[in-house]
Amino acid sequence: MFDRRLMKNFDIALLLTAFCVIGIGVTMIYSSTYRLNGGNSRYYVRQIYWLLVGLLALLAVISFDYRKLVKMGYLIYTVSLILLVLLLLKSGRGDARRWMELGFFRFQPSELAKLSVLLALTQYIYDRQKSLAGLRDLIIPFIILLIPVGLILIEPDLGTTLVFFPMLLIMLYLGGLPFRYIFFIITPIISMIISVSLWYWLLFLLILLALVYYTRTTLFEGIFIWGVNLATGIATPIMWNLLKGYQKNRLLVFLNPERDPLGAGYNIIQSKIAIGSGGMWGKGLLMGTQNQLNFLPEQHTDFIFSILGEEGGFFWAFILLSLYTFFLFRALDIAANAKDDRGSLLAGGIIGLFLFHIFINIGMTIGIMPITGLPLPFMSYGGTALLTNMVLVGILENIRMRRFETHR
Amino acid sequence: MPRQKSFNTSDWFRKRIAYLTVFVQLIILVLLGRLWFIQIVSGHKFEKRAKENRLRLIPLKAPRGLIFARDKKLLVNNRPVYTVSIIPQGVQELPTVVKKLSRVLGLSEQEILAKIARQKKRRFQPVKLLPDVDLKIISLLAERKRDFPGVIIETEYQRNYLYNKLAAHVLGYVGEISETLLDTPEYRNFYQGDLLGQQGLEKTYDNYLQGLPGGAQVEVDAYGRERRTLYTRKPVPGYNLNLTLDLSLQQAAEEALGELIGAVIALNPNNGEILALVSHPAFDPNLFAGRISSGDWQALNDNPWRPLVNRAISNHYPPGSTFKVITATAGLEEKIISPADIFSCNGSFRLGRLVFKCWKERGHGSINLEEAIIHSCNVFFYNLGYRLGREKLIKYAYLYHFGERTNIDLTNEVSGLIPTPQWKRAVLNQSWYPGDSVQFAIGQGEVLVTPIQLANAYAALANGGTLYKPMIVKEVKTVSGQRIRLFQPKILGKIELGPKTLETIRLAMWKGVNRFGTGRRTYLKGRDICGKTGTAQVADVEYNEKNKEETAFKLRPHSWFVSFAPYKDPQIVLLVIVEHGGEGSSNAVPVARKVYEVFFEGQPIDTEMIESYRYPYMASWARPKTPAAGENPETTDADQLSTSDGNAEPIELQGQPRSGQDQPSAPGDKERNQP
Helix, strand or coil: CCCHHHHHCCCHHHHHHHHHHHHHHHHHHHHHCCCHHHHCCCHHHHHHHHHHHHHHHHHHHHHCCHHHHHHCHHHHHHHHHHHHHHHHHCCCCHHHHCCEEECCEEECHHHHHHHHHHHHHHHHHHHCCCCCCCHHHHHHHHHHHHHHHHHHHHCCCHHHHHCHHHHHHHHHHHCCCCHHHHHHHHHHHHHHHHCCCHHHHHHHHHHHHHHHHHCCCCHHHHHHHHHHHHHHHHHHHHHHHHCCHHHHHHHHHHHCHHHCCCCCCHHHHHHHHHHHHHCCCCCCCCCCHHHHCCCCCCCCCCCHHHHHHHHHHHHHHHHHHHHHHHHHHHHHHHHHCCCCHHHHHHHHHHHHHHHHHHHHHHHHHCCCCCCCCCCCCCCCCCHHHHHHHHHHHHHHHHHHHCCCCCCC | CCCCCCHHHCHHHHHHHHHHHHHHHHHHHHHHHHHHHHHHHCHHHHHHHHHHHHEEEEEECCCCCCEEEHHHEEEEEEEEEEEEEECCCCCCCHHHHHHHHHHHHCCCHHHHHHHHHHCCCCCCCCEEEEEEECHHHHHHHHHCHHHCCCEEEEEEEEEEECCCCCCHHHHCCEEECCHHHHHCHHHCCCCCCCEEECCHHHHHCHHHHHCECEEEEEEECCCCCEEEEEEEECCECCCEEEECCCHHHHHHHHHHHCCCCEEEEEECCCCCEEEEEEEECCCCCHHHHCCCCHHHHHHHHHCCCCCCCCCCCCCCECCHHHHHHHHHHHHHHCCCCCCCCEEEECCEEEECCEEEECCCCCCCEEEEHHHHHHHCCHHHHHHHHHHHHHHHHHHHHHHCCCCCCCCCCCCCCCCCECCCHHHHHHHHCCCCCHHHHHHHHCCCCCCEECHHHHHHHHHHHHHCCEEECCECEEEEECCCCCEEEECCCCEEEECCCCHHHHHHHHHHHHHHHHCCCCCHHHCCCCCCCEEEEEEECCCCCCCCCCCCCCCCHHHCCEEEEEEEECCCCCCEEEEEEECCCCCHHHHHHHHHHHHHHHHHCCCCCCCCCCHHHHCCCCCHHHCCCCCCCCCCHHHHHHHHHHHHHHHHHHHHHCCHHHHHHHCCHHHHHHHHHCC
16 A cells, blocks of 8 residues: 555654554543443543544544645645634534534544644745845735634634644744744733733833844834734733633632632642542552542543542553654654655644643643643543544654755 | 636745644644643642532431330330332433322322422422321332332431320420520531420430430532442440339329329439429420421410420429428427427417408317328418528528529429518618518428429428439440449438427328328328428418309419328329419319329338327327337337337426417417417
């Protein structure tokens, strides 16, 4: 079916690492849903089915050149935008508008949107003749990004929109954008956080002014960056008041979960208790009291890591993070040794996606990140997410396999 | 469109990949560092919190001890009360459960949902749906547990007084421990909602009845549902009380008193055991067993007849004529008078400018002690009181333990009042006048006694001078029947009463019932009841048969009847007081008769009439001894000797002239009153 030379370059270590994580994940899903439905739960079986579907998707993805895929980038992008718009025509809010029913199965168009933005950005950066040099070169990438982000925000699904930004940043970084611009892009976020205190924020604006001056940024760019920061700093308090109660609460509770231990802070507290009580070696499979007695919310999806922390302890958490590190290192290697820039950019974007998911999800379970509802790659129960992740692995393998191809 | 130059082979790209690698490592290290802190550094803290999460100590309340009347007749037990609650969290098909529940419990779905919604804030706590659910429904719910996920049945034990109002003032009631008590160190082992005896035996014997609460350590899930029990300490049930109370007599006494306001006390004069103790109006202690409704509480408090007050011990009354026998024993023992001494009653007693009236306007004429008791002549006792003087009157009142609590095992006993010159000076700012002694002698004036004191004093007359502490609890036993305490009769004091004194008094009381006296309405053939009526003035109001209807209820005198029976070997002292009942002979006596009927029911009638029936005007020591049929001849001789010895002298000594010397005004009285 495949060229033998292609198969020789298949990175079996990358896939095996993913399998190891999936294996741990399925075990945790088994443990966390053990008592549901009177011990007859089949969640873990379903996850294995989805893994098989994901493998098929992986095979499909590696079977044709990633360069062809990138060439179809804008097309796929357009299709995903259409799907997102169709989704918004549905009535209801939240979960109802995140899923698209396709008769026998359902999926989240936002997952496809991730992929399509990845491809479209790659296509755009690759197709440019010149290197990325200034803010003006960022206009198109941001437009590509913000359209689906806006559509997903309307659903609303705040958590998912966040993952687009680290993906973009890493792609721009690897695409050659001077580092100061990467910094400038994130300055509005810093402004937003610092604007809590007026004086610190004004100090930050001054520092920003100096930075803009000394880095010899053009006058227009300097004014723009400074203006955007000024605007976010002023808008943040206003936006804060426009936030919905539960959103405000989520942010405040993140700062101090004990302010609402039975409400919004419950998840974080119980998750920390679960992980903390796991100690070094854990309580053993199926022995986690926080898990088995249902103190943990959403044990098999968002808080699957808490179960590993509780039943496996620091030992297994360390193993999992090592596996993730190894996985990301392989992906970085793929990015470094890709045949062309498209491969590097794609791999970079995928690294951004995975890294962000891992950091936000685990950070959430141990109380250093707010609750966003992002799943843990290869671990959390959920078919679409697993499928997407397998496709991403497929793309990585695709790049890897074709790194020695001379021309196309 | 191929690019001229690929950047991913350039130096800066290599560098950026390297930086990115470091960045990935940093991110992972941050996570690992935090994990190390949570799991290793502060792991024990979270371990503790995980334990707190899943472990609950569920207090297991100890059932309160049972209370039995005499002959193992159950009076008070505990009734299981089932409360149906629901823990809605985690129940997947809540609407169907609610639907089924509404059908079973007879509550509407909206009601159930409203109750659940009301408790939204306190997650994971059971929502009480219906208290005191029928056992049939409970067993149905228990059988079909699978159909009702989240539904739990909580069992509580509620105090159950089997006979409702019966002996309510003796048993008392229980109530939830108050917030203020919970804060005190003695009650630190109590929880909110624990029951505590509030009145009566429930209070005084609370330590015995309480029992030792146990506890269960259970593992619960996030919704508070018990998963398994890790450790249990069984509660020790409270000890049972066996009372001296006689159920049938108590019932009879309550029935006999009926709707009259007052009290009845029946006790055994030989050991102080209370056989019946009634105070009416009463209350139903069951009202307090759950949480008493404010309406019921209000009704009990607002009732002008104060049903919560135990009239037998917590109210004091002027004893009136019932006190005359006390004065009489004082007179005889102090040798102020002899049984043969005669005073003349013309309807009033004059002391200086003061006039003290007899209840009989026409007067009783010449009258001796026995007749004075039988007919309850005031003037005789005015004379006697005057001669005794305040010191001896007070001394005897104290000898009978008036003016102090009997320390019966019930709550809120009052001490009554025996006025003394000191008291009068301190409280009324008056000095003691001879008129006070005169009033004292007939149990009026400032003298106040509780019914239990009076019953106790009569018990001393019946048993020969011993005052027992009234006993109501005979023994304390564990559930398995092991005896914890057995109460022996406790003697409060003894009064030296000579046989002549006793016989004179007793015989007069016998005659008062069996022959011609005020208590004859209680005459039961062959029961030889001895008793004394009393009509205690509550206000300075003339009260007689004519103006009975007009006199305001609260101004009517209290009516007393205090008695014991049978004459020869007294087994029971029976006291009846009817508040504002008018004359003792008309109101209190019929009540006593009904109680006696029940008391003597089934006992063979003593066909052998007492001696003095044939010699109605003579005490045994004064009459010629004739051996009765079947009497042991050996004892007869001895009796004759002793009685003949004691016969002659007192009669001669305590003659008419002596009384004349003691009381200068008496001869004048007599002359005027002689027909």
